[in-house]
Amino acid sequence: MGGMRHKHILDMASLSDADIRMILDTAVRMKEISRRPIKKVPTLRGKTVVQFFYEPSTRTKSSFDLAAKRLSADSLSFSKATSSAVKGETLLDTVQNIEAMQPDVIIIRHGSAGAPHFLAHHCEASVINAGDGMHAHPTQALLDLMTVREKMGRLRGLDLLIVGDIAHSRVARSNIVGFQKMGAHVTVCGPPTMMPIGIEQMGVKVAPSLDDAIGGADVIMMLRIQKERQAQFLMPDEREYAAVFGLNLERLQKASDDVLIMHPGPMNRGVEIAPEVADGPYAVILEQVTNGVAVRMALLYLVLGGK
Amino acid sequence: MDLIIRGGRIIDPGHFDGEADLYINEGRIAALKPGGGTGEAEKSVKVIAARGKIVAPGLIDLHVHLREPGEEYKETIASGCRAAVAGGFTAVCAMPNTHPPNDCAQVTEFILERAQSAGAARVYPVAAISPGLAGKGLTPFYELAAAGAVAFTDDGLPVANSLLMRRALEYARGAGCPVIAHCEDPLLSADGAMNEGPTATRLGLRGIPNVAESAMVQRDIALAGLTGGKLHLAHVSTREAVDAIRIAKSQGVAVTAEAAPHHFTLDDEAVCDYDPNMKMYPPLRTAADRDAIRQGLADGTIDAIASDHAPHSSIEKQLEFDLAANGVIGLETSLPLALKLVHDGVLSLPRLVELMACHPARIIGVPCGLQTGMPADITIIDPDAVFTVSADNFRSQSRNTPFEGWTLKGRATTTIVAGRVVFALDD
Ligand SMILES: [Zn+2]
Ligand SMILES: [Zn+2]
Numbered sequence: 001m002g003g004m005r006h007k008h009i010l011d012m013a014s015l016s017d018a019d020i021r022m023i024l025d026t027a028v029r030m031k032e033i034s035r036r037p038i039k040k041v042p043t044l045r046g047k048t049v050v051q052f053f054y055e056p057s058t059r060t061k062s063s064f065d066l067a068a069k070r071l072s073a074d075s076l077s078f079s080k081a082t083s084s085a086v087k088g089e090t091l092l093d094t095v096q097n098i099e100a101m102q103p104d105v106i107i108i109r110h111g112s113a114g115a116p117h118f119l120a121h122h123c124e125a126s127v128i129n130a131g132d133g134m135h136a137h138p139t140q141a142l143l144d145l146m147t148v149r150e151k152m153g154r155l156r157g158l159d160l161l162i163v164g165d166i167a168h169s170r171v172a173r174s175n176i177v178g179f180q181k182m183g184a185h186v187t188v189c190g191p192p193t194m195m196p197i198g199i200e201q202m203g204v205k206v207a208p209s210l211d212d213a214i215g216g217a218d219v220i221m222m223l224r225i226q227k228e229r230q231a232q233f234l235m236p237d238e239r240e241y242a243a244v245f246g247l248n249l250e251r252l253q254k255a256s257d258d259v260l261i262m263h264p265g266p267m268n269r270g271v272e273i274a275p276e277v278a279d280g281p282y283a284v285i286l287e288q289v290t291n292g293v294a295v296r297m298a299l300l301y302l303v304l305g306g307k
Numbered sequence: 308m309d310l311i312i313r314g315g316r317i318i319d320p321g322h323f324d325g326e327a328d329l330y331i332n333e334g335r336i337a338a339l340k341p342g343g344g345t346g347e348a349e350k351s352v353k354v355i356a357a358r359g360k361i362v363a364p365g366l367i368d369l370h371v372h373l374r375e376p377g378e379e380y381k382e383t384i385a386s387g388c389r390a391a392v393a394g395g396f397t398a399v400c401a402m403p404n405t406h407p408p409n410d411c412a413q414v415t416e417f418i419l420e421r422a423q424s425a426g427a428a429r430v431y432p433v434a435a436i437s438p439g440l441a442g443k444g445l446t447p448f449y450e451l452a453a454a455g456a457v458a459f460t461d462d463g464l465p466v467a468n469s470l471l472m473r474r475a476l477e478y479a480r481g482a483g484c485p486v487i488a489h490c491e492d493p494l495l496s497a498d499g500a501m502n503e504g505p506t507a508t509r510l511g512l513r514g515i516p517n518v519a520e521s522a523m524v525q526r527d528i529a530l531a532g533l534t535g536g537k538l539h540l541a542h543v544s545t546r547e548a549v550d551a552i553r554i555a556k557s558q559g560v561a562v563t564a565e566a567a568p569h570h571f572t573l574d575d576e577a578v579c580d581y582d583p584n585m586k587m588y589p590p591l592r593t594a595a596d597r598d599a600i601r602q603g604l605a606d607g608t609i610d611a612i613a614s615d616h617a618p619h620s621s622i623e624k625q626l627e628f629d630l631a632a633n634g635v636i637g638l639e640t641s642l643p644l645a646l647k648l649v650h651d652g653v654l655s656l657p658r659l660v661e662l663m664a665c666h667p668a669r670i671i672g673v674p675c676g677l678q679t680g681m682p683a684d685i686t687i688i689d690p691d692a693v694f695t696v697s698a699d700n701f702r703s704q705s706r707n708t709p710f711e712g713w714t715l716k717g718r719a720t721t722t723i724v725a726g727r728v729v730f731a732l733d734d
Contacts, residue, residue, distance in 0.1 A: 197507075
């Protein structure tokens with residue numbers, strides 16, 4: 001098997017189905033390391049991984065951190081509060097300063113779509129996108145693909161239903177692209193205010209009602225809904241949202257018997273997902289977290305030349 | 308006689324189109340002699356050989372941000388005027404959103420003095436509608452017009468208050484000037500970084516819908532109809548706006564409109580790489596909108612081509628796409644891109660001259676033409692000169708062009724203002 005063709009992991013659109021398969025297969029091997037009593041291999045000893053988080057995140061950041069540590073890479077992270085971003089330094093200045101320290105991989109989360117692409121233009125290190133604005137979150141999509149493949153044994157031909165604020169979701173965009181590349185069908189559902197214009201051109205079906213769409217899904221992915229959306233007139237309140245677009249036990253009855261329930265976290269229990277559903281037998285939310293570390297180990301390994 | 312332009316194709320729409328010699332004396336057109344091309348001139352007379360070239364009335368760019376006073380690190384009146392003449396423009400309209408803005412006679416006079424001493428293009432100041440561009444009241448239109456302002460606009464900060472827009476159109480009628488409207492509903496365009504649609508959805512960028520422009524175009528046309536004021540619509544970018552203007556004109560409303568080269572050349576797919584030089588306001592729209600603009604230019608719905616030249620430095624542009632400033636420079640690519648429409652069969656050459664010289668002059672009420680006695684503002688164009696766009700060769704101080712590296716055909720070779728050669732392309 002050859003190594004990774006890509007120096008950077010910027011979005012799902014730039015990965016081929018063969019790339020995705022290689023990443024997932026590598027992640028399966030990496031997951032095995034995480035099950036050992038001593039969860040560490042020397043593979044990336046002497047390599048430096050720098051994380052830039054311009055948006056708050058605990059889970060993605062700690063997931064990357066663990067991934068780097070389990071492969072023995074040195075890892076260092078800056079978040080908006082501790083970096084120079086607050087002093088008004090531009091992204092380019094910050095990056096050039098970090099570049100001067102010769103890191104091997106730069107991981108970035110940023111509120112602006114395209115920020116990782118901007119970085120990739122301007123630096124020598126490999127760039128991994130840990131979420132850019134509403135655009136992409138490729139590592140999330142990869143861990144979701146890994147989880148579904150692990151549970152269902154396949155991706156081709158599956159029906160994925162994504163529910164929530166599609167317009168503002170990078171998770172939705174990356175999963176739409178990723179699942180379609182692997183031969184799955186994707187349907188999106190949510191209030192029309194949260195459906196971006198032209199979403200059909202990404203190849204998805206738009207379901208007006210969750211009740212109608214739920215029965216046909218093999219996998220249901222619930223997105224986190226944000227309270228601030230009320231101020232933009234996207235929804236009246238959380239109560240109505242939960243009633244119409246929330247996944248509760250009653251609604252779940254309409255789903256198929258072996259449906260998988262996913263959530264990228266953090267969850268709003270009682271809003272987009274009822275606690276009984278989140279904690280119930282169909283949910284694979286904690287497996288997603290476990291696989292997140294494995295996928296990120298695989299990406300660090302592959303962008304640094306592993307095979 | 309001071310100057311003879313010999314053997315070119317003279318295009319003076321409505322008056323003359325054909326090969327002729329043009330004689331210039333004391334800053335004015337002295338004579339136009341059809342045929343021509345030969346004959347002895349006195350040794351003291353400068354002769355410009357123009358065979359194979361177009362000789363047109365001086366081009367006027369209705370929409371230019373010169374940045375002075377206040378942002379001289381982006382552009383100065385002098386550098387902007389040098390860029391203008393290098394692009395074939397003998398005159399430009401200077402937008403008022405400087406620091407301080409052009410909302411009083413002192414600033415208008417300052418701009419005119421600076422332009423005078425730069426000695427390149429003429430500058431026609433456009434003054435603010437409201438003091439401080441704040442949208443709260445009217446500036447002294449009569450005083451500003453007396454100082455040299457040719458029109459009024461709050462460009463960049465659209466007039467959201469409909470009553471203020473109504474009053475501005477009425478009051479400007481008294482001062483004999485048009486109101487230039489930057490049509491935008493700021494609540495509909497809020498936070499948008501590019502055109503709303505499938506491309507923005509794919510790229511994860513917030514979108515600006517066409518209706519943010521077209522709803523305001525509809526409002527302002529209705530207000531022009533009500534008031535009888537002269538309305539000029541800046542940088543029209545949507546097919547809905549083009550349709551609205553077409554209908555308004557058929558109903559006799561006094562409305563004119565301009566379109567920018569980036570809007571008739573590019574579409575929103577150009578944003579795909581998050582290049583901040585593809586970011587401007589209004590944003591690049593879809594191919595259907597771009598084609599509607601071209602159609603509007605061809606059929607007379609849109610009256611003028613104006614660059615919306617908006618210089619920014621790397622400080623504003625070398626940033627994340629959504630954080631980068633809106634705007635691109637255009638003075639030195641506007642004519643070549645308009646000529647591309649001629650080469651592509653969209654426009655005839657006389658139509659191009661109307662769009663870039665005659666109509667702009669008529670809109671702001673200044674003379675334009677090559678008849679005897681008129682000011683000798685002349686642009687000589689080589690329609691076949693092929694060159695590659697390189698911002699490093701620009702006279703403009705800024706580099707934010709979306710056309711870097713493009714190969715274009717046709718450009719100005721000589722620019723003459725009041726009989727004086729202010730730009731000559733060295734071969
Ligand atoms: Zn404007
Ligand atoms: Zn402007």
